[in-house]
Amino acid sequence: MKSQVVSFLIKCPDQKGLVAKITSFFYDKGFNILSSQQYVNSIENKYFMRIRLNADGTNISKEALEKSFLELAAPLHIDWSVNYGDKKQNVAIMVSHTSHNLYDLLERSKEGRLDCNVKMIISNHDKLRYIAEMFNIPFYYLPVTKETKLEQEAQVKDLLDSNAIDLVIMARYMQILSADFINHYPEKIINIHHSFLPAFQGANPYRKAYERGVKLIGATAHYATVDLDEGPIIEQDVKPVTHESTPTTLKRIGADIEKLVLARAVKNHLNHQIIVSGNRAIVFPEAGE
Amino acid sequence: MKSQVVSFLIKCPDQKGLVAKITSFFYDKGFNILSSQQYVNSIENKYFMRIRLNADGTNISKEALEKSFLELAAPLHIDWSVNYGDKKQNVAIMVSHTSHNLYDLLERSKEGRLDCNVKMIISNHDKLRYIAEMFNIPFYYLPVTKETKLEQEAQVKDLLDSNAIDLVIMARYMQILSADFINHYPEKIINIHHSFLPAFQGANPYRKAYERGVKLIGATAHYATVDLDEGPIIEQDVKPVTHESTPTTLKRIGADIEKLVLARAVKNHLNHQIIVSGNRAIVFPEAGE
Amino acid sequence: MKSQVVSFLIKCPDQKGLVAKITSFFYDKGFNILSSQQYVNSIENKYFMRIRLNADGTNISKEALEKSFLELAAPLHIDWSVNYGDKKQNVAIMVSHTSHNLYDLLERSKEGRLDCNVKMIISNHDKLRYIAEMFNIPFYYLPVTKETKLEQEAQVKDLLDSNAIDLVIMARYMQILSADFINHYPEKIINIHHSFLPAFQGANPYRKAYERGVKLIGATAHYATVDLDEGPIIEQDVKPVTHESTPTTLKRIGADIEKLVLARAVKNHLNHQIIVSGNRAIVFPEAGE
Amino acid sequence: MKSQVVSFLIKCPDQKGLVAKITSFFYDKGFNILSSQQYVNSIENKYFMRIRLNADGTNISKEALEKSFLELAAPLHIDWSVNYGDKKQNVAIMVSHTSHNLYDLLERSKEGRLDCNVKMIISNHDKLRYIAEMFNIPFYYLPVTKETKLEQEAQVKDLLDSNAIDLVIMARYMQILSADFINHYPEKIINIHHSFLPAFQGANPYRKAYERGVKLIGATAHYATVDLDEGPIIEQDVKPVTHESTPTTLKRIGADIEKLVLARAVKNHLNHQIIVSGNRAIVFPEAGE
Structure with missing residues (x-):
């Protein structure tokens, strides 16, 4: 050594x-x-x-x-x-339509602010390919329908396994992964949920938050588990909002929280600061590192 | 005028x-x-x-x-x-066992930081009578059981109505009020819920928050409506917590949030800054007041 | 119309x-x-x-x-x-070595999250040219020394004026601009200061913050005025830190705050939400926009 | 044992x-x-x-x-x-005119939320005696003028020493203590400064904050040292404010921050979580306590 x-x-x-x-x-x-x-x-x-x-x-x-x-x-x-900190971890990022988390992760990785190799971006849409190209990262467009779901997941698994991926980041990948897939990568998939879990689980949290008239909007990064939105929480944050906020402005305010929350969660994971115990994530702070 | x-x-x-x-x-x-x-x-x-x-x-x-x-x-x-701001509003505070909100409201009222007359404290336990005595506020001990619930609520109603109470503050009053009672005082009852609604509705939110391993703990002040924990949200706040937090420490951290959140909601109400629309509370900020 | x-x-x-x-x-x-x-x-x-x-x-x-x-x-x-909102404002970004604000602004502009045309990036170093190229924005490398300062500022002014620039964003441009230059663009230059002004004015705020043992670290976006670090404050934010933080980790935590604070200030300016009065910036919130 | x-x-x-x-x-x-x-x-x-x-x-x-x-x-x-945690620490609280910190500390102590005996309240004004009486705490009114400063400090010292005081809390005591006095109680005096130090040191921080147009207002609890406002920082917090805030509303918003910041600092001290090193306070978080 x-x-x-x-x-x-x-x-x-x-x-x-x-x-x-x-x-x-x-x-x-x-x-x-x-x-x-x-x-x-x-x-x-x-x-x-x-x-x-x-x-x-x-x-x-x-x-x-x-x-x-x-x-x-x-x-x-x-x-x-x-x-032993002697080799960089390999990371795959999965996305759908939304670009803010993707840009942020790629920027941090390129600039050495996230200690990893982003080996690939996988998406069920072709929309964000141009960002992959800007950062020179291979982009895999693997569309999915109800019928082709298992097949597509098998393709994803092949890509991940043949590239020795250590961590999968679901950066607003808007598909529900099968239990089989998730169990294959225990504590190896980090998801960003665009609300302050356990509030507003599931889809359209910003619409729900508007309708509920909340005064704070948040985001949660967690390990993906079979029970959707129930995996161990790594990081959360919120911002004050007012009655003026529409679902659209909540989404925009939320996007900024999502960026930082996901990036911090990924950093904590890559830096070996997390131990999962049951449904709780023990996240040690950095120790003067 | x-x-x-x-x-x-x-x-x-x-x-x-x-x-x-x-x-x-x-x-x-x-x-x-x-x-x-x-x-x-x-x-x-x-x-x-x-x-x-x-x-x-x-x-x-x-x-x-x-x-x-x-x-x-x-x-x-x-x-x-x-x-017309020409007469102070009359306020009743309802409590059970927990003292932190009560002290805080009484202190603010006594020191002129809440513009109201606290006319009485009503409790289903005799435990906090000494605080009422410290602040020279009448204390009504009205115990309640499943069997006497309606009867006790009638007593409360008598007290509120005969004292021309303008606002009822449920400062950790741990009884579920009947629909009848609540409908009698529309937008006149403010409740503090010891979590960040809609997360952890109902009882024991701090225990639930611990079990869920959340990284933020919060409190919500809202108007009481028939659907428990679903009334229009007036004010919310959160504090970061870590895996170190036990249900007990979460409760203690939460108590400080509850104090400020309830006090701000009450001030906004007394100061005529709130309009309720459906299930949403429009809370105008102070305008240089 | x-x-x-x-x-x-x-x-x-x-x-x-x-x-x-x-x-x-x-x-x-x-x-x-x-x-x-x-x-x-x-x-x-x-x-x-x-x-x-x-x-x-x-x-x-x-x-x-x-x-x-x-x-x-x-x-x-x-x-x-x-x-009249009928033409996009032209923006120039000035940088030195630090990339996080630059990436963030370019990403937001490219994705339509900042309503403007980024017409150019101007730098006193050639270091960040590759980012300009990724986003297809003209990059002007205008080095500066004590001796060439006025001359370089004249070059910058030519660039700004010949491109009808409406707003100059100093995204960690580490040169002190002359009074003459600044007075030429009143309320048209937004600067990000990497501390919570008025604390830790001037250089090396993260080192100073470490030495002072502060428990919160922050950033401030303000209009540039002749008195350095004294211009009207548009936006500020902070994050809790602990004694564990070194100047290096404070810088990293601070970078994330700087990103959001500068982006929000620029959005507020582009969206005509700000009126300057003396040394104070009146920043109206978005009104359901 | x-x-x-x-x-x-x-x-x-x-x-x-x-x-x-x-x-x-x-x-x-x-x-x-x-x-x-x-x-x-x-x-x-x-x-x-x-x-x-x-x-x-x-x-x-x-x-x-x-x-x-x-x-x-x-x-x-x-x-x-x-x-050894076998005897409660003795605490003296020093105040002048402002009551919010005093109420809060007395309430926490009385309710067992601060593990200490508040043995006395010392003030240079007679104004807050009624609060001491509400909580049954001896109140010592020791007025001070420029001429009687040393004499008054000697009286304070007598009181502290004859009562075996372990911690002095300056809960908005608006007098500058002599170097001699402070050096007599190293790391035994906690002060609340009503701003986010090192911003707005000295008097009238809320007025200064208004004039500077800051977008956040804060408070700092620190150990008192000879250099005023320069002692090791134990705890800090802030709240967002807007241009609408007047010096008066800033003061009111600040008062709530001061309450929590001082209470947390005192708790951390009483709970032996703090080590001072030079001008920095190492504040360990509670460890599941």
Whole structure:
């Protein structure tokens, strides 16, 4: 392992001595702890940790580290993952008609503000191809009808799998994915819902928000799960609105919230700040990174 | 009419020349327009106006003004109300166990930050009587069971009506009022719901919010209507929370939001800034007041 | 005048009968008032109005309308401007190294979310030319040194004037413009300052914010005036931060705020929602537009 | 030590193995770690930790714990404090004319929402005595003039010291305390400044904010230091305002922000969530408490 930042995400039953055991493990191996963040859920008696290490002072190989950590983890019933930050994650963006999230993600990626390779854009419409071309990203137009749904999803799956995609971003992809598809990519699909979930689930949230006369409008980024709009929430935000807002102006105000909320959620995911537990997403803040 | 601020709230079908006709009416009568705020709902083709007048330059009596305005209003199908700001509104506060909204409303009223007379506090528990005593407000303990519900509501109604109450504030009164009761006080009962409606309607919103893993917690003040949690929204606010929040900490964070949201809604009502249209509340901002 | 929206911005000493006189004027000419917004500054005794009209029911020419309005305006000491919404405004964007505002403005303009023609990008560095090329906008690289400052500003002025530029957006242009230049374009230059003015004026606000340990970071869009960072504020926003934030993370968090704050300020300007009075910007909200 | 929560606040130069050493120390003594929060300032190479322990499984005495921890701390140059949560902190509130913060703090304390004993209210005016009486808190009226300033401060000091006051809250106490006084209570005096520092330092911030035409109004709670308005910032918040706001309405909007900002800062202090480092306050969030 050359000089690099190693991140562990850890989830296990809470028990005495956990922090001491885990931090001593890394200290003994010669790592320097850059940050250790933990969360104890005392309602469910669960422990969560995100620990970032500097590998400068150690010669241990990845294999040896993981084998060794497994020995510590097994008796403590630790569920864990490790990331070495040595290769960029591959990302696919799925869109339909709406362009604001797409521009924003592509801009951030191009400018190094999102640490990933956007390998492709997949759409059920040909409308946004020109944006893909502006940013030199392959664009796959895969139209879908009720009849061709499974077939189209198979095409999408082929594209994702043959390109070793690590994360799928549904940037206003207006199709409901099958349970089969979603279960194939657990905690690997991030969706932006254009409302403050659980308010205004489903379609036309801005119309519903207008009719309900709400005084705040919001957006939610969450992992896609089989129950639509019910996946673990990663990020949410709102903006004040007034009675003056029409469904159209709500949509425009909402678009700006969607941009930032989705981008932050994606950054948190790519940066290994998230642990999912049941239907809740533990999102650790950046630790001086 | 002595020197004072007169406010009109106006609602009617949108039509050409409305602003000119209404403002000319007041100009011709010798009023100075302090502010005129309007809202055109072009989806429903409705017009709304709040106009504040200084009566300094006019000798017209209230009766003459209203008779005269009625002549203007009738052919234009204007639904209107007028307020002369010459007597404080009478307010009743209904509570159960929770004290934070009660303290806040009593403090604001005592210190002149809410322009009203708090005439009484009504509760289905005796628990918060000491707060009423601190502020020297009559406290009525009217316990309620399923069996005595109608009877208790009749007692409440007697209290409200015999004291000429203009506004009932449900400051965390944890009983569902009957349709009959609510219909007796249209747009006269303001409720605080301890969540960001329409999310987490009904009981235990903080528990539900915890379980849903939301990243923002909120509160909503609305007029009470027969459909619980569905009345016109006056004011909403939220605060960011994290996965660290338990139902208990969400409740505590929420309490602070509830305080401000309810107080702002009450102030807007007392200050004649609100027109209700169907299920939407048009809430005009203060105009340099 | 064909069917179109006509907007007047009005500023004058406050006086009795203003609203009636102005709205009657437009009513008599056959206009329908879409919205009329006003603000009375009772400290300085000034009156401000934004009135939007539908010209459907009138045959009056622009010239006749303006001549006629002038007759009303002169005795009332009204300072006014009118816009017929019949031609897009020409915009120039000035940048240095930072790309996030530039992308955002170009995207909004290209997608019709900002109603203007971006005619050119001017920069004192050649670095962001590739973005101009992605969006097919002419890019002018005009380097500047202390010695060539006036000369370069003359070149900029030539470009702006020969292209009939209506609005200059300083989207993180890191040069101080001369008083002469700024006075040439009064209320025509919008600047984004990367802090919450008046906090952290001048350079390196994110470093200063870190050192001061602030718990919120913000951005300000304002009209450029001779006194640097002192021009009328159009729009501001903030985001919570923690002690974890380094100058680098503050800059990144700030960049997202800058994007939205500048875009909203530019939209408000292009949409004729702003009247400047001394050092204050009266920014009317959209009226159901 | 009976069953209780023990909190350590730790500050030292950053160095390898710190977390492991500290957490192992407590594990070896039989403590269960409820939460451990850390912050590494890599700019200044400093390490900060807040660790909360459950003493259930240990019989160690306070003296033995502290003696033992000292042995660990000395070679690591750890600056530390420990709190056993076994006695409520004594608080004094200083006020002048303004009542909103006072009510809010007294209400929270009385209702158990602030974990402290409010032992006294000290004021340079007699105006707010009735509030002290409502809440049954001793009120000391100590008027002050330029000439009697030092003498009055000596009286205040006597009161604070003879009552073993742990925290002084300046809840809109409109006197500038001497350097001598402030240095006597380092990190023991929390002040609320009625603006978003460092904007609008000094007196009349709402007037200044009006004149500057800001679009957000805020408040800042900070530790009092000799440099007025320059002490470590604990908490800040803002609210959007518009050009309609007068100095009076800004003051009213600001008062609500001040209430919450001061209350949150005091809670964070009483709950041992804050470590001061130079001019920056490290404020750890609650950890599921």
